[in-house]
Amino acid sequence: WETTEDSYSPGLFTVNNGVIKNLTIENFHITTKNVRNVFGGFIAAENKGIIVNCHSKDCVITLTNVSVLFGCISGNNSGEITNCTSNNNIEWDFVGGEIGGITANNSGNINKCTNNTIIKNIGLYSLISGGIAARNSGSITCSRNVALIFSSSNGSQENVVSGGIAGKMTGGVISQCYNAGNITSVATEYKSHTYSGGLVALVMNGKIFDCYSFADIYGKRRFDWIFSQYRLGMKFKKTYCILPQTIGPFKE
Numbered sequence: 001w002e003t004t005e006d007s008y009s010p011g012l013f014t015v016n017n018g019v020i021k022n023l024t025i026e027n028f029h030i031t032t033k034n035v036r037n038v039f040g041g042f043i044a045a046e047n048k049g050i051i052v053n054c055h056s057k058d059c060v061i062t063l064t065n066v067s068v069l070f071g072c073i074s075g076n077n078s079g080e081i082t083n084c085t086s087n088n089n090i091e092w093d094f095v096g097g098e099i100g101g102i103t104a105n106n107s108g109n110i111n112k113c114t115n116n117t118i119i120k121n122i123g124l125y126s127l128i129s130g131g132i133a134a135r136n137s138g139s140i141t142c143s144r145n146v147a148l149i150f151s152s153s154n155g156s157q158e159n160v161v162s163g164g165i166a167g168k169m170t171g172g173v174i175s176q177c178y179n180a181g182n183i184t185s186v187a188t189e190y191k192s193h194t195y196s197g198g199l200v201a202l203v204m205n206g207k208i209f210d211c212y213s214f215a216d217i218y219g220k221r222r223f224d225w226i227f228s229q230y231r232l233g234m235k236f237k238k239t240y241c242i243l244p245q246t247i248g249p250f251k252e
Helices: 220-236
Strands: 013-016 019-026 029-033 037-041 044-047 050-057 060-064 067-071 074-077 080-082 085-087 091-094 096-100 103-106 109-111 119-123 127-130 133-136 139-141 149-153 159-163 166-175 183-187 193-197 200-209
Touching: 060 067, 067 133, 074 080, 096 119, 096 166, 119 127, 127 149, 149 159, 159 183, 183 193
Parallel strands: 013 044, 019 050, 029 060, 037 067, 044 074, 050 080, 050 085, 060 091, 067 096, 074 103, 080 109, 091 119, 096 127, 103 133, 109 139, 119 149, 127 159, 133 166, 139 166, 149 183, 159 193, 166 200
Antiparallel strands: 037 044, 037 074, 067 074, 067 103, 096 103, 096 133, 127 133, 127 166, 159 166, 159 200, 193 200
């Protein structure tokens, strides 16, 4: 799927009002450039119904010079997403936007989902990244993120937000979730602000309970080193393990 239109909503389904179940998408490619707005997801751009036991694997999205709201299962979820996984190889370089391992914006219910997609969110303006959801005002339960989350903005007076489960929480509930992915937020210009959290980076409202994170929160330099090991593993198709905690330093 490739486009240079002014705005569009990529996904296998544009809007889901019914039930999508037992579906796996592999090697699905989305390419955009110079598009004003991208709103989408690999399974559905918008979910108002039920998505259950669905998975995106080895999918690729290439975004260049666009404003984006994208989730690896659904871009916007006001319905239910249950027992879904995301395991993709994704990089983006765009104007600004919100990226989630499962959904970008959740006002519905997410249950028993796992994100293993490294999110590398780079842009000029405000950015929000989350392992499960970039922005949450709904319910996220029994879900986990095990991938690296990285956000970096080159703009001035911008907010850069990265969270293991959700980037920004404006309401709702997050419960019985955990994060094992390391978190990085970088702002390079004047008066920009960075927010990083093992579970949620920025909490405006809502409740979080029975959750834990055992990940590191660190800067760009260490992220680039760890990400290079990931890319080598992908390139040569080798099994690898990224430890979620810092071990050491040790004496000689």
